[in-house]
Amino acid sequence: xxxxxxxxxxxxxxxxxxxxxxxxxxxxxxxxxxxxxxxxxxxxxxxxxxxxxxxxxxxxxxxxxxxxxxxxxxxxxxxxxxxxxxxxxxxxxxxxxxxxxxxxxxxxxxxxxxxxxxxxxxxxxxxxxxxxxxxxxxxxxxxxxxxxxxxxxxxxxxxxxxxxxxxxxxxxxxxxxxxxxxxxxxxxxxxxxxxxxxxxxxxxxxxxxxxxxxxxxxxxxxxxxxxxxxxxxxxxxxxxxxxxxxxxxxxxxxxxxxxxxxxx
Amino acid sequence: xxxxxxxxxxxxxxxxxxxxxxxxxxxxxxxxxxxxxxxxxxxxxxxxxxxxxxxxxxxxxxxxxxxxxxxxxxxxxxxxxxxxxxxxxxxxxxxxxxxxxxxxxxxxxxxxxxxxxxxxxxxxxxxxxxxxxxxxxxxxxxxxxxxxxxxxxxxxxxxxxxxxxxxxxxxxxxxxxxxxxxxxxxxxxxxxxxxxxxxxxxxxxxxxxxxxxxxxxxxxxxxxxxxxxxxxxxxxxxxxxxxxxxxxxxxxxxxxxxxxxxxxxxxxxxxxxxxxxxxxxxxxxxxxxxxxxxx
Numbered sequence: 001x002x003x004x005x006x007x008x009x010x011x012x013x014x015x016x017x018x019x020x021x022x023x024x025x026x027x028x029x030x031x032x033x034x035x036x037x038x039x040x041x042x043x044x045x046x047x048x049x050x051x052x053x054x055x056x057x058x059x060x061x062x063x064x065x066x067x068x069x070x071x072x073x074x075x076x077x078x079x080x081x082x083x084x085x086x087x088x089x090x091x092x093x094x095x096x097x098x099x100x101x102x103x104x105x106x107x108x109x110x111x112x113x114x115x116x117x118x119x120x121x122x123x124x125x126x127x128x129x130x131x132x133x134x135x136x137x138x139x140x141x142x143x144x145x146x147x148x149x150x151x152x153x154x155x156x157x158x159x160x161x162x163x164x165x166x167x168x169x170x171x172x173x174x175x176x177x178x179x180x181x182x183x184x185x186x187x188x189x190x191x192x193x194x195x196x197x198x199x200x201x202x203x204x205x206x207x208x209x210x211x212x213x214x215x216x217x218x219x220x221x222x223x224x225x226x227x228x229x230x231x232x233x234x235x236x237x238x239x240x241x242x243x244x245x246x247x248x249x250x251x252x253x254x255x256x257x258x259x260x261x262x263x264x
Numbered sequence: 265x266x267x268x269x270x271x272x273x274x275x276x277x278x279x280x281x282x283x284x285x286x287x288x289x290x291x292x293x294x295x296x297x298x299x300x301x302x303x304x305x306x307x308x309x310x311x312x313x314x315x316x317x318x319x320x321x322x323x324x325x326x327x328x329x330x331x332x333x334x335x336x337x338x339x340x341x342x343x344x345x346x347x348x349x350x351x352x353x354x355x356x357x358x359x360x361x362x363x364x365x366x367x368x369x370x371x372x373x374x375x376x377x378x379x380x381x382x383x384x385x386x387x388x389x390x391x392x393x394x395x396x397x398x399x400x401x402x403x404x405x406x407x408x409x410x411x412x413x414x415x416x417x418x419x420x421x422x423x424x425x426x427x428x429x430x431x432x433x434x435x436x437x438x439x440x441x442x443x444x445x446x447x448x449x450x451x452x453x454x455x456x457x458x459x460x461x462x463x464x465x466x467x468x469x470x471x472x473x474x475x476x477x478x479x480x481x482x483x484x485x486x487x488x489x490x491x492x493x494x495x496x497x498x499x500x501x502x503x504x505x506x507x508x509x510x511x512x513x514x515x516x517x518x519x520x521x522x523x524x525x526x527x528x529x530x531x532x533x534x535x536x537x538x539x540x541x542x543x544x545x546x547x548x549x550x551x552x553x554x555x556x557x558x559x
Contacts, residue, residue, distance in 0.1 A: 017367035020360050021382065024440060027397035028389050034400075044400060084293035095286035103290060110301050112490065112546050114498020116515050117535045120522055121304035124311050124532060144300040147293055156449060201387040207501065212522070224392045228505075232396065240389040247388040251381045 035237035042231025053234040060233035066223035077142035078200040085150025093158030111148045119212035133215035141213045146199040157191025312532035321526050335533040339517045346513040350496035353435035357443040357492045365447035383444050395505045426508040434502035442491040450484025486553045
Protein backbone atom coordinates (compact mmCIF):
# COMPACT_ATOMS: atom_id res chain seq x y z
CA UNK A 1 0.00 0.00 0.00
CA UNK A 2 2.80 2.34 0.99
CA UNK A 3 4.62 1.44 -2.21
CA UNK A 4 1.50 2.18 -4.20
CA UNK A 5 1.16 5.65 -2.66
CA UNK A 6 4.81 6.38 -3.34
CA UNK A 7 4.50 5.25 -6.95
CA UNK A 8 1.40 7.39 -7.24
CA UNK A 9 3.00 10.56 -5.87
CA UNK A 10 6.14 10.01 -7.93
CA UNK A 11 4.12 9.66 -11.11
CA UNK A 12 1.41 12.14 -10.23
CA UNK A 13 2.42 14.56 -12.96
CA UNK A 14 2.48 11.74 -15.54
CA UNK A 15 -0.97 10.55 -14.50
CA UNK A 16 -2.25 14.11 -14.69
CA UNK A 17 -0.74 14.51 -18.17
CA UNK A 18 -2.30 11.24 -19.28
CA UNK A 19 -5.69 12.56 -18.14
CA UNK A 20 -5.04 15.78 -20.08
CA UNK A 21 -4.34 13.80 -23.24
CA UNK A 22 -7.47 11.71 -22.65
CA UNK A 23 -9.54 14.90 -22.53
CA UNK A 24 -7.86 16.07 -25.74
CA UNK A 25 -8.56 12.80 -27.53
CA UNK A 26 -12.05 11.78 -26.38
CA UNK A 27 -13.80 13.60 -29.28
CA UNK A 28 -11.15 12.40 -31.75
CA UNK A 29 -11.83 8.79 -30.72
CA UNK A 30 -15.56 9.40 -30.82
CA UNK A 31 -15.27 10.81 -34.35
CA UNK A 32 -13.20 7.78 -35.40
CA UNK A 33 -15.64 5.28 -33.84
CA UNK A 34 -18.66 6.88 -35.50
CA UNK A 35 -16.95 6.78 -38.91
CA UNK A 36 -17.91 3.07 -38.84
CA UNK A 37 -21.54 3.77 -38.04
CA UNK A 38 -24.14 2.38 -40.43
CA UNK A 39 -25.90 5.75 -40.39
CA UNK A 40 -29.12 6.89 -42.05
CA UNK A 41 -29.52 10.57 -42.74
CA UNK A 42 -27.81 11.75 -39.56
CA UNK A 43 -24.88 10.20 -37.74
CA UNK A 44 -26.24 10.58 -34.21
CA UNK A 45 -27.22 7.20 -32.81
CA UNK A 46 -25.18 4.03 -33.22
CA UNK A 47 -26.91 1.70 -35.69
CA UNK A 48 -24.30 -0.94 -36.36
CA UNK A 49 -20.79 -1.47 -37.71
CA UNK A 50 -20.00 -0.98 -41.39
CA UNK A 51 -16.97 -0.32 -43.57
CA UNK A 52 -19.06 1.32 -46.30
CA UNK A 53 -18.18 4.88 -45.27
CA UNK A 54 -14.47 4.11 -45.49
CA UNK A 55 -14.91 2.36 -48.85
CA UNK A 56 -16.69 5.40 -50.24
CA UNK A 57 -15.29 8.52 -48.50
CA UNK A 58 -16.55 10.83 -51.24
CA UNK A 59 -20.06 9.39 -50.94
CA UNK A 60 -21.56 12.54 -49.46
CA UNK A 61 -22.25 15.25 -52.05
CA UNK A 62 -19.56 17.95 -52.33
CA UNK A 63 -17.49 16.60 -49.42
CA UNK A 64 -14.38 15.77 -51.47
CA UNK A 65 -14.61 19.03 -53.39
CA UNK A 66 -14.62 20.84 -50.02
CA UNK A 67 -11.68 18.77 -48.79
CA UNK A 68 -9.75 19.47 -52.01
CA UNK A 69 -10.32 23.21 -51.57
CA UNK A 70 -9.14 23.06 -47.95
CA UNK A 71 -5.95 21.22 -48.96
CA UNK A 72 -5.23 23.59 -51.86
CA UNK A 73 -5.85 26.68 -49.72
CA UNK A 74 -3.77 25.19 -46.90
CA UNK A 75 -0.77 24.50 -49.14
CA UNK A 76 -0.84 27.88 -50.93
CA UNK A 77 -1.44 29.92 -47.76
CA UNK A 78 1.18 27.98 -45.78
CA UNK A 79 3.82 28.49 -48.48
CA UNK A 80 3.25 32.24 -48.73
CA UNK A 81 2.88 32.79 -44.98
CA UNK A 82 5.99 30.74 -44.18
CA UNK A 83 8.14 32.71 -46.63
CA UNK A 84 6.85 36.14 -45.57
CA UNK A 85 6.93 35.25 -41.88
CA UNK A 86 10.44 33.79 -41.99
CA UNK A 87 11.75 36.94 -43.71
CA UNK A 88 10.21 39.10 -40.97
CA UNK A 89 11.62 36.82 -38.26
CA UNK A 90 15.10 37.10 -39.83
CA UNK A 91 14.87 40.89 -39.87
CA UNK A 92 13.71 40.98 -36.23
CA UNK A 93 16.15 38.36 -35.01
CA UNK A 94 19.27 39.34 -36.92
CA UNK A 95 19.25 43.09 -37.51
CA UNK A 96 18.96 46.33 -35.59
CA UNK A 97 16.71 48.84 -37.35
CA UNK A 98 14.47 51.77 -36.64
CA UNK A 99 10.77 51.11 -36.22
CA UNK A 100 11.29 47.78 -34.53
CA UNK A 101 8.58 48.25 -31.91
CA UNK A 102 6.10 49.21 -34.63
CA UNK A 103 6.85 45.97 -36.46
CA UNK A 104 6.47 43.99 -33.21
CA UNK A 105 3.11 45.63 -32.65
CA UNK A 106 1.92 44.94 -36.19
CA UNK A 107 2.85 41.26 -35.77
CA UNK A 108 1.18 41.06 -32.36
CA UNK A 109 -2.11 42.80 -33.25
CA UNK A 110 -3.57 40.11 -35.56
CA UNK A 111 -3.02 37.56 -32.80
CA UNK A 112 -4.72 39.84 -30.27
CA UNK A 113 -7.76 40.34 -32.51
CA UNK A 114 -10.57 37.77 -32.34
CA UNK A 115 -10.95 35.78 -35.55
CA UNK A 116 -14.48 37.04 -35.88
CA UNK A 117 -13.23 40.65 -36.08
CA UNK A 118 -10.52 39.69 -38.58
CA UNK A 119 -13.04 37.90 -40.77
CA UNK A 120 -15.72 40.57 -40.50
CA UNK A 121 -13.35 43.47 -41.22
CA UNK A 122 -11.86 41.75 -44.28
CA UNK A 123 -15.33 41.05 -45.65
CA UNK A 124 -16.33 44.67 -45.04
CA UNK A 125 -13.34 45.86 -47.04
CA UNK A 126 -13.87 43.38 -49.88
CA UNK A 127 -17.53 44.40 -50.14
CA UNK A 128 -16.64 48.11 -50.05
CA UNK A 129 -14.31 47.64 -53.00
CA UNK A 130 -16.85 45.48 -54.83
CA UNK A 131 -14.60 42.46 -54.62
CA UNK A 132 -16.50 39.15 -54.65
CA UNK A 133 -15.40 36.71 -51.95
CA UNK A 134 -14.15 33.32 -53.15
CA UNK A 135 -11.07 31.09 -53.32
CA UNK A 136 -8.64 34.02 -53.61
CA UNK A 137 -10.08 35.93 -50.65
CA UNK A 138 -9.84 32.80 -48.46
CA UNK A 139 -6.14 32.44 -49.35
CA UNK A 140 -5.53 36.15 -48.64
CA UNK A 141 -7.23 35.86 -45.24
CA UNK A 142 -5.38 32.68 -44.27
CA UNK A 143 -1.97 34.10 -45.15
CA UNK A 144 -2.81 37.18 -43.07
CA UNK A 145 -3.58 35.31 -39.85
CA UNK A 146 -0.80 32.73 -40.30
CA UNK A 147 2.06 35.24 -40.76
CA UNK A 148 2.21 36.23 -37.08
CA UNK A 149 2.34 32.62 -35.89
CA UNK A 150 5.19 31.88 -38.33
CA UNK A 151 7.13 34.96 -37.16
CA UNK A 152 6.80 33.99 -33.49
CA UNK A 153 7.84 30.38 -34.08
CA UNK A 154 10.84 31.12 -36.33
CA UNK A 155 11.96 34.03 -34.15
CA UNK A 156 12.10 31.75 -31.10
CA UNK A 157 14.34 29.39 -33.09
CA UNK A 158 16.65 32.22 -34.17
CA UNK A 159 16.93 33.41 -30.56
CA UNK A 160 18.05 29.94 -29.46
CA UNK A 161 20.80 29.69 -32.13
CA UNK A 162 24.40 29.99 -30.99
CA UNK A 163 25.84 33.02 -32.87
CA UNK A 164 29.31 31.50 -32.53
CA UNK A 165 28.40 28.90 -35.16
CA UNK A 166 27.93 31.63 -37.75
CA UNK A 167 31.08 33.38 -36.59
CA UNK A 168 33.00 30.13 -36.97
CA UNK A 169 31.78 29.86 -40.56
CA UNK A 170 32.94 33.41 -41.26
CA UNK A 171 36.30 32.64 -39.65
CA UNK A 172 36.60 29.76 -42.09
CA UNK A 173 36.33 32.29 -44.93
CA UNK A 174 32.68 31.69 -45.83
CA UNK A 175 31.14 34.92 -47.07
CA UNK A 176 27.85 36.19 -45.67
CA UNK A 177 25.73 34.51 -48.32
CA UNK A 178 27.46 31.18 -47.97
CA UNK A 179 27.22 31.31 -44.18
CA UNK A 180 23.51 31.93 -44.46
CA UNK A 181 22.95 29.16 -46.98
CA UNK A 182 25.13 26.50 -45.37
CA UNK A 183 24.95 27.29 -41.65
CA UNK A 184 22.08 29.57 -40.67
CA UNK A 185 19.37 28.13 -42.91
CA UNK A 186 19.99 24.44 -42.05
CA UNK A 187 20.00 25.36 -38.34
CA UNK A 188 16.71 27.23 -38.78
CA UNK A 189 15.10 24.46 -40.85
CA UNK A 190 13.37 22.63 -37.93
CA UNK A 191 11.91 25.93 -36.72
CA UNK A 192 10.68 26.82 -40.21
CA UNK A 193 9.21 23.32 -40.65
CA UNK A 194 7.42 23.64 -37.30
CA UNK A 195 6.06 27.04 -38.30
CA UNK A 196 4.81 25.65 -41.62
CA UNK A 197 3.10 22.75 -39.84
CA UNK A 198 1.41 25.16 -37.44
CA UNK A 199 0.33 27.45 -40.30
CA UNK A 200 -1.11 24.53 -42.27
CA UNK A 201 -3.04 23.19 -39.30
CA UNK A 202 -4.43 26.67 -38.53
CA UNK A 203 -5.45 27.17 -42.16
CA UNK A 204 -6.90 23.69 -42.60
CA UNK A 205 -8.99 23.96 -39.44
CA UNK A 206 -10.13 27.57 -39.82
CA UNK A 207 -13.84 28.11 -39.98
CA UNK A 208 -14.72 31.56 -38.62
CA UNK A 209 -12.62 33.73 -40.96
CA UNK A 210 -13.27 31.41 -43.89
CA UNK A 211 -17.03 31.53 -43.36
CA UNK A 212 -16.97 35.30 -43.78
CA UNK A 213 -14.72 35.42 -46.83
CA UNK A 214 -15.58 32.31 -48.84
CA UNK A 215 -18.63 33.30 -50.92
CA UNK A 216 -19.85 30.09 -52.57
CA UNK A 217 -16.57 28.22 -52.18
CA UNK A 218 -16.78 25.29 -49.79
CA UNK A 219 -14.05 24.13 -47.41
CA UNK A 220 -14.04 21.06 -45.19
CA UNK A 221 -14.84 22.85 -41.89
CA UNK A 222 -17.54 24.85 -43.67
CA UNK A 223 -18.99 21.64 -45.12
CA UNK A 224 -19.15 20.11 -41.63
CA UNK A 225 -20.77 23.23 -40.18
CA UNK A 226 -23.42 23.52 -42.87
CA UNK A 227 -24.30 19.84 -43.10
CA UNK A 228 -24.49 19.53 -39.29
CA UNK A 229 -27.83 21.32 -39.47
CA UNK A 230 -29.32 18.70 -41.78
CA UNK A 231 -27.48 15.71 -40.36
CA UNK A 232 -23.79 15.06 -40.68
CA UNK A 233 -22.77 12.20 -43.00
CA UNK A 234 -20.32 9.67 -41.52
CA UNK A 235 -18.00 10.45 -44.45
CA UNK A 236 -17.06 13.62 -42.59
CA UNK A 237 -15.86 11.42 -39.72
CA UNK A 238 -13.91 9.29 -42.20
CA UNK A 239 -12.14 12.34 -43.63
CA UNK A 240 -11.54 13.98 -40.24
CA UNK A 241 -10.04 10.76 -38.88
CA UNK A 242 -7.88 10.10 -41.96
CA UNK A 243 -6.49 13.64 -41.94
CA UNK A 244 -5.57 13.11 -38.29
CA UNK A 245 -3.74 9.85 -39.03
CA UNK A 246 -2.04 11.18 -42.18
CA UNK A 247 -0.74 14.24 -40.29
CA UNK A 248 0.52 12.02 -37.48
CA UNK A 249 2.33 9.63 -39.85
CA UNK A 250 3.97 12.48 -41.81
CA UNK A 251 5.27 14.15 -38.66
CA UNK A 252 6.48 10.89 -37.13
CA UNK A 253 8.32 10.01 -40.37
CA UNK A 254 9.93 13.45 -40.27
CA UNK A 255 11.04 12.74 -36.71
CA UNK A 256 12.61 9.43 -37.70
CA UNK A 257 14.46 11.02 -40.63
CA UNK A 258 15.75 13.82 -38.42
CA UNK A 259 16.94 11.39 -35.74
CA UNK A 260 18.71 9.22 -38.31
CA UNK A 261 20.47 12.24 -39.76
CA UNK A 262 21.64 13.22 -36.30
CA UNK A 263 23.05 9.74 -35.69
CA UNK A 264 24.93 9.60 -38.99
CA UNK B 265 24.08 43.01 -34.47
CA UNK B 266 24.35 46.54 -33.18
CA UNK B 267 27.60 46.88 -35.06
CA UNK B 268 25.71 46.86 -38.34
CA UNK B 269 23.76 49.81 -37.15
CA UNK B 270 26.86 51.68 -36.03
CA UNK B 271 28.71 50.94 -39.27
CA UNK B 272 25.82 52.22 -41.34
CA UNK B 273 26.27 55.65 -39.87
CA UNK B 274 29.76 55.88 -41.32
CA UNK B 275 28.18 55.56 -44.70
CA UNK B 276 30.38 53.36 -46.88
CA UNK B 277 28.36 52.10 -49.83
CA UNK B 278 28.74 48.50 -48.67
CA UNK B 279 27.17 49.04 -45.24
CA UNK B 280 24.54 51.39 -46.60
CA UNK B 281 23.26 48.57 -48.72
CA UNK B 282 23.17 46.36 -45.66
CA UNK B 283 21.16 48.81 -43.62
CA UNK B 284 18.42 48.48 -46.22
CA UNK B 285 18.41 44.71 -45.87
CA UNK B 286 16.14 44.39 -42.79
CA UNK B 287 13.54 46.67 -44.41
CA UNK B 288 13.73 44.61 -47.58
CA UNK B 289 13.11 41.46 -45.53
CA UNK B 290 10.17 43.09 -43.74
CA UNK B 291 8.56 44.64 -46.81
CA UNK B 292 6.47 41.82 -48.34
CA UNK B 293 5.02 40.60 -45.04
CA UNK B 294 4.26 44.06 -43.73
CA UNK B 295 2.62 45.09 -47.02
CA UNK B 296 0.38 42.03 -46.70
CA UNK B 297 -0.54 42.91 -43.11
CA UNK B 298 -1.15 46.53 -44.08
CA UNK B 299 -3.59 45.73 -46.89
CA UNK B 300 -5.33 42.74 -45.34
CA UNK B 301 -5.24 43.56 -41.63
CA UNK B 302 -4.84 47.30 -40.94
CA UNK B 303 -6.86 48.59 -43.89
CA UNK B 304 -9.79 46.22 -43.17
CA UNK B 305 -9.82 47.34 -39.52
CA UNK B 306 -9.98 50.97 -40.70
CA UNK B 307 -12.83 50.06 -43.08
CA UNK B 308 -14.57 48.41 -40.15
CA UNK B 309 -14.25 51.58 -38.07
CA UNK B 310 -15.63 53.69 -40.89
CA UNK B 311 -18.55 51.29 -41.45
CA UNK B 312 -19.42 51.38 -37.75
CA UNK B 313 -20.75 54.95 -37.94
CA UNK B 314 -22.85 54.50 -41.10
CA UNK B 315 -26.65 54.39 -41.28
CA UNK B 316 -28.88 52.34 -43.61
CA UNK B 317 -29.25 53.80 -47.09
CA UNK B 318 -31.94 53.21 -49.70
CA UNK B 319 -31.26 49.65 -50.78
CA UNK B 320 -30.71 46.54 -48.65
CA UNK B 321 -27.04 46.25 -47.73
CA UNK B 322 -26.37 49.88 -48.69
CA UNK B 323 -25.14 52.26 -46.05
CA UNK B 324 -24.29 55.97 -45.99
CA UNK B 325 -21.58 57.56 -43.91
CA UNK B 326 -23.35 59.80 -41.39
CA UNK B 327 -20.82 59.63 -38.55
CA UNK B 328 -23.49 58.34 -36.22
CA UNK B 329 -21.41 57.49 -33.17
CA UNK B 330 -24.60 56.61 -31.28
CA UNK B 331 -24.39 53.30 -33.19
CA UNK B 332 -21.86 52.27 -30.55
CA UNK B 333 -24.13 53.21 -27.67
CA UNK B 334 -27.12 51.37 -29.19
CA UNK B 335 -25.08 48.29 -30.01
CA UNK B 336 -23.45 48.05 -26.59
CA UNK B 337 -26.65 48.67 -24.63
CA UNK B 338 -28.55 46.07 -26.65
CA UNK B 339 -25.84 43.41 -26.31
CA UNK B 340 -24.52 44.17 -22.84
CA UNK B 341 -25.52 40.75 -21.46
CA UNK B 342 -23.78 38.88 -24.29
CA UNK B 343 -20.66 41.04 -23.90
CA UNK B 344 -20.37 40.34 -20.18
CA UNK B 345 -21.13 36.66 -20.71
CA UNK B 346 -18.37 36.36 -23.33
CA UNK B 347 -15.73 37.72 -20.97
CA UNK B 348 -17.05 35.59 -18.11
CA UNK B 349 -17.01 32.34 -20.12
CA UNK B 350 -13.65 33.14 -21.71
CA UNK B 351 -12.17 33.96 -18.28
CA UNK B 352 -13.35 30.69 -16.72
CA UNK B 353 -12.21 28.70 -19.76
CA UNK B 354 -8.77 30.34 -19.61
CA UNK B 355 -8.29 29.47 -15.93
CA UNK B 356 -9.42 25.88 -16.54
CA UNK B 357 -7.19 25.54 -19.60
CA UNK B 358 -4.22 26.83 -17.60
CA UNK B 359 -4.92 24.31 -14.83
CA UNK B 360 -5.06 21.46 -17.35
CA UNK B 361 -2.27 22.59 -19.67
CA UNK B 362 0.40 23.48 -17.11
CA UNK B 363 0.95 19.94 -15.79
CA UNK B 364 0.61 18.66 -19.35
CA UNK B 365 3.30 21.01 -20.66
CA UNK B 366 5.46 20.31 -17.59
CA UNK B 367 5.27 16.56 -18.15
CA UNK B 368 6.15 16.94 -21.84
CA UNK B 369 9.08 19.25 -21.09
CA UNK B 370 10.66 17.34 -18.19
CA UNK B 371 9.22 13.82 -17.92
CA UNK B 372 8.78 12.52 -21.44
CA UNK B 373 12.37 11.66 -22.47
CA UNK B 374 12.59 10.54 -26.09
CA UNK B 375 8.82 10.80 -26.53
CA UNK B 376 8.94 14.59 -26.20
CA UNK B 377 8.47 15.44 -29.87
CA UNK B 378 5.80 12.81 -30.40
CA UNK B 379 3.76 14.10 -27.44
CA UNK B 380 4.19 17.65 -28.67
CA UNK B 381 2.76 16.69 -32.06
CA UNK B 382 -0.14 14.93 -30.33
CA UNK B 383 -1.10 18.25 -28.73
CA UNK B 384 -1.62 19.83 -32.19
CA UNK B 385 -2.86 16.71 -33.97
CA UNK B 386 -6.56 17.08 -33.00
CA UNK B 387 -6.63 20.23 -35.19
CA UNK B 388 -6.64 17.94 -38.20
CA UNK B 389 -9.90 16.29 -37.19
CA UNK B 390 -11.48 19.75 -37.60
CA UNK B 391 -12.60 21.69 -34.57
CA UNK B 392 -16.22 21.83 -35.69
CA UNK B 393 -16.30 18.04 -36.00
CA UNK B 394 -14.85 17.69 -32.49
CA UNK B 395 -17.30 20.21 -31.03
CA UNK B 396 -20.18 18.28 -32.62
CA UNK B 397 -18.66 15.12 -31.10
CA UNK B 398 -18.80 16.75 -27.65
CA UNK B 399 -22.43 17.59 -28.24
CA UNK B 400 -23.10 13.92 -28.92
CA UNK B 401 -20.95 12.70 -26.01
CA UNK B 402 -22.62 15.04 -23.51
CA UNK B 403 -26.08 14.60 -25.06
CA UNK B 404 -28.86 12.50 -23.56
CA UNK B 405 -27.72 9.27 -25.21
CA UNK B 406 -23.97 10.00 -24.94
CA UNK B 407 -21.86 7.79 -22.70
CA UNK B 408 -20.83 10.53 -20.23
CA UNK B 409 -24.42 11.53 -19.68
CA UNK B 410 -25.63 7.94 -19.37
CA UNK B 411 -22.89 7.12 -16.86
CA UNK B 412 -23.88 10.13 -14.73
CA UNK B 413 -27.55 9.08 -14.84
CA UNK B 414 -26.67 5.48 -13.91
CA UNK B 415 -24.61 6.73 -10.98
CA UNK B 416 -27.55 8.89 -9.93
CA UNK B 417 -25.38 12.00 -10.06
CA UNK B 418 -27.89 13.65 -12.37
CA UNK B 419 -31.54 12.78 -12.72
CA UNK B 420 -32.96 10.79 -15.64
CA UNK B 421 -33.94 12.80 -18.73
CA UNK B 422 -31.42 15.54 -17.95
CA UNK B 423 -28.57 16.28 -20.32
CA UNK B 424 -25.34 18.20 -20.08
CA UNK B 425 -25.57 19.89 -23.48
CA UNK B 426 -27.41 23.12 -24.22
CA UNK B 427 -25.97 24.62 -21.04
CA UNK B 428 -23.39 27.13 -19.89
CA UNK B 429 -21.38 24.19 -18.56
CA UNK B 430 -21.12 22.65 -22.03
CA UNK B 431 -20.14 25.97 -23.65
CA UNK B 432 -17.34 26.63 -21.13
CA UNK B 433 -16.16 23.03 -21.42
CA UNK B 434 -16.09 23.35 -25.21
CA UNK B 435 -14.13 26.62 -25.06
CA UNK B 436 -11.64 25.10 -22.61
CA UNK B 437 -11.25 22.08 -24.84
CA UNK B 438 -10.88 23.88 -28.15
CA UNK B 439 -8.19 26.33 -27.05
CA UNK B 440 -6.18 23.91 -24.91
CA UNK B 441 -3.41 23.49 -27.53
CA UNK B 442 -2.97 27.28 -27.69
CA UNK B 443 -2.35 27.23 -23.94
CA UNK B 444 -0.11 24.15 -23.93
CA UNK B 445 2.35 25.12 -26.69
CA UNK B 446 3.60 28.48 -25.27
CA UNK B 447 3.76 26.96 -21.77
CA UNK B 448 5.83 24.11 -23.12
CA UNK B 449 8.25 26.37 -24.98
CA UNK B 450 8.94 28.51 -21.89
CA UNK B 451 9.25 25.47 -19.59
CA UNK B 452 11.53 23.72 -22.04
CA UNK B 453 14.00 26.61 -21.89
CA UNK B 454 14.45 26.18 -18.12
CA UNK B 455 17.72 24.46 -17.31
CA UNK B 456 16.76 21.40 -15.20
CA UNK B 457 19.87 22.11 -13.10
CA UNK B 458 18.21 25.31 -11.81
CA UNK B 459 15.41 23.18 -10.39
CA UNK B 460 17.91 20.68 -8.96
CA UNK B 461 19.88 23.52 -7.37
CA UNK B 462 16.75 24.70 -5.62
CA UNK B 463 16.31 21.21 -4.17
CA UNK B 464 19.96 21.13 -3.10
CA UNK B 465 19.30 24.33 -1.17
CA UNK B 466 16.65 22.47 0.87
CA UNK B 467 13.60 23.94 -0.87
CA UNK B 468 10.76 21.42 -0.99
CA UNK B 469 8.88 20.65 -4.19
CA UNK B 470 6.20 23.28 -3.59
CA UNK B 471 8.68 26.07 -2.77
CA UNK B 472 10.80 25.14 -5.80
CA UNK B 473 7.76 25.33 -8.02
CA UNK B 474 6.57 28.63 -6.54
CA UNK B 475 9.96 30.36 -6.42
CA UNK B 476 11.81 28.89 -9.41
CA UNK B 477 9.71 27.05 -12.01
CA UNK B 478 6.65 29.28 -12.05
CA UNK B 479 8.50 32.64 -12.33
CA UNK B 480 10.74 31.24 -15.08
CA UNK B 481 7.73 30.04 -17.04
CA UNK B 482 5.85 33.36 -16.64
CA UNK B 483 6.28 34.39 -20.33
CA UNK B 484 4.61 31.13 -21.35
CA UNK B 485 1.75 31.72 -18.92
CA UNK B 486 1.22 35.23 -20.33
CA UNK B 487 1.33 34.08 -23.97
CA UNK B 488 -0.84 31.02 -23.30
CA UNK B 489 -3.55 32.87 -21.38
CA UNK B 490 -3.71 35.53 -24.12
CA UNK B 491 -3.89 32.98 -26.93
CA UNK B 492 -6.73 31.23 -25.08
CA UNK B 493 -8.71 34.19 -23.74
CA UNK B 494 -8.76 36.24 -26.96
CA UNK B 495 -10.18 33.62 -29.33
CA UNK B 496 -12.49 32.30 -26.61
CA UNK B 497 -13.98 35.76 -26.01
CA UNK B 498 -14.74 36.15 -29.74
CA UNK B 499 -15.96 32.60 -30.36
CA UNK B 500 -19.49 31.78 -31.45
CA UNK B 501 -19.21 28.16 -32.61
CA UNK B 502 -19.13 26.60 -29.12
CA UNK B 503 -22.09 28.66 -27.92
CA UNK B 504 -24.00 27.77 -31.06
CA UNK B 505 -23.36 24.01 -31.00
CA UNK B 506 -23.20 23.38 -27.23
CA UNK B 507 -25.32 26.20 -25.82
CA UNK B 508 -28.90 27.41 -25.61
CA UNK B 509 -30.49 30.83 -26.30
CA UNK B 510 -29.44 31.98 -22.82
CA UNK B 511 -25.75 31.22 -23.37
CA UNK B 512 -25.30 33.35 -26.51
CA UNK B 513 -21.99 35.17 -26.63
CA UNK B 514 -21.06 38.42 -28.37
CA UNK B 515 -19.69 36.36 -31.27
CA UNK B 516 -23.16 34.96 -31.93
CA UNK B 517 -24.61 38.47 -32.03
CA UNK B 518 -21.94 39.81 -34.40
CA UNK B 519 -22.17 36.77 -36.65
CA UNK B 520 -25.96 37.05 -36.91
CA UNK B 521 -25.83 40.83 -37.50
CA UNK B 522 -23.37 40.35 -40.35
CA UNK B 523 -24.48 37.24 -42.15
CA UNK B 524 -28.19 36.94 -41.37
CA UNK B 525 -29.56 40.41 -40.60
CA UNK B 526 -27.10 42.25 -42.90
CA UNK B 527 -26.78 45.08 -40.40
CA UNK B 528 -23.15 45.93 -41.09
CA UNK B 529 -22.88 49.12 -38.99
CA UNK B 530 -24.07 47.47 -35.76
CA UNK B 531 -21.91 44.41 -36.43
CA UNK B 532 -18.91 46.65 -37.14
CA UNK B 533 -19.50 48.72 -33.99
CA UNK B 534 -19.73 45.55 -31.89
CA UNK B 535 -16.63 44.06 -33.54
CA UNK B 536 -14.57 47.17 -32.97
CA UNK B 537 -15.75 47.46 -29.37
CA UNK B 538 -14.80 43.82 -28.77
CA UNK B 539 -11.34 44.39 -30.29
CA UNK B 540 -10.88 47.60 -28.32
CA UNK B 541 -11.87 46.11 -24.96
CA UNK B 542 -9.63 43.10 -25.54
CA UNK B 543 -6.67 45.34 -26.49
CA UNK B 544 -7.08 47.38 -23.30
CA UNK B 545 -7.28 44.25 -21.18
CA UNK B 546 -4.23 42.80 -22.95
CA UNK B 547 -2.21 45.99 -22.47
CA UNK B 548 -3.04 46.15 -18.75
CA UNK B 549 -2.29 42.46 -18.35
CA UNK B 550 1.07 42.68 -20.14
CA UNK B 551 2.04 45.76 -18.09
CA UNK B 552 1.20 43.93 -14.91
CA UNK B 553 3.02 40.78 -15.97
CA UNK B 554 6.02 42.90 -16.91
CA UNK B 555 6.67 41.34 -20.30
CA UNK B 556 8.66 43.74 -22.45
CA UNK B 557 8.63 42.09 -25.85
CA UNK B 558 5.15 41.52 -27.18
CA UNK B 559 5.96 38.61 -29.45
